[in-house]
């Protein structure tokens with residue numbers, strides 16, 4: 031049976047060259063913080079990786095903190111805001127002391143949403159910005175909130191942090207980060223963006239965007255799982271989530287995960303070299319899939335924004351067919367995709383992202399995300415287009431029978 035992997039936004043396979051570097055690095059067992067020669071060699075390789083990552087997103091190597099992945103990086107930013115003592119006793123008091131408002135969006139990754147909800151329970155006021163039908167945030171509402179923050183003299187009403195993802199993992203929509211960040215800074219707020227789904231797909235330039243924090247994950251760019259990074263602009267507050275040793279200048283304790291970090295560096299180098307070809311390749315496949323499916327399956331809806339979205343992602347609703355059922359049938363045919371809806375403890379829960387775009391429950395339940403990658407081929411697209419139309423018409427005929 032043909033196997034087709036179209037779930038690259040969930041995770042990517044290892045790049046062959048990255049795998050080679052990773053395996054070689056597994057031999058380097060010395061602790062990167064040890065003073066002896068073997069330790070220094072590991073430390074040197076970690077610094078090379080740091081430079082490779084810095085080059086990819088255009089920052090200084092000293093502005094990067096290695097973490098265990100995107101989730102940890104995002105948690106670190108929110109926990110820093112929660113470190114009251116940290117913000118009120120340090121040199122940051124004048125800039126941020128007493129600020130209690132946070133702005134984020136309804137379509138963030140769960141690790142941001144949960145972190146934000148936790149802060150809401152600890153006395154912060156959190157605004158979850160709505161999005162339009164294509165997943166773009168309401169910029170007017172955003173600007174109005176920041177304007178309020180500028181006008182008030184009450185520090186508690188002032189915005190401390192804005193956290194808006196660069197590109198959405200389910201529908202791919204890209205937000206105008208540079209513009210949004212500039213508004214936040216005019217109101218004296220810090221700006222964080224989760225760029226996990228943007229890095230390696232579109233140019234990410236922290237100097238140009240001027241963001242304060244930016245999150246990256248290695249396993250979404252053909253590297254190993256369990257490693258990521260947080261960009262922290264020089265001079266911006268950061269409180270370590272993991273307390274312990276002095277690694278990362280005290281920003282993140284724990285013995286360096288050297289093999290993964292070294293492989294991460296290689297993955298960044300390759301992502302940079304392949305950025306243009308990645309874009310053209312994945313976009314061509316995605317557009318081909320959409321064109322053929324629109325022709326061969328009646329009444330489908332493309333969610334998100336193909337024009338202002340990452341090139342590899344499309345989320346499609348098939349009204350009258352249930353997402354989990356489509357997924358199961360695709361899986362039986364060797365096609366590994368994802369639903370837009372998550373199955374929470376046996377009950378079907380609609381995707382928070384699709385719900386936020388105003389898609390009704392029926393469309394939200396019948397949606398599938400196809401996310402392509404650099405190893406995807408036109409033959410993969412052709413196979414999906416051959417297999418999917420009969421699956422949809424079968425499922426639709428069942429659901430009509432049930433209704434009548």
Ligand SMILES: *Cc1c(COP(=O)(O)O)cnc(C)c1O
Nearest residue numbers: 099100101139199224226227247
């Ligand atoms: C995958 C993902 C994360 C989580 O990254 P991990 O390294 O798996 O913890 C965070 N945000 C987005 C948008 C993601 O797609």
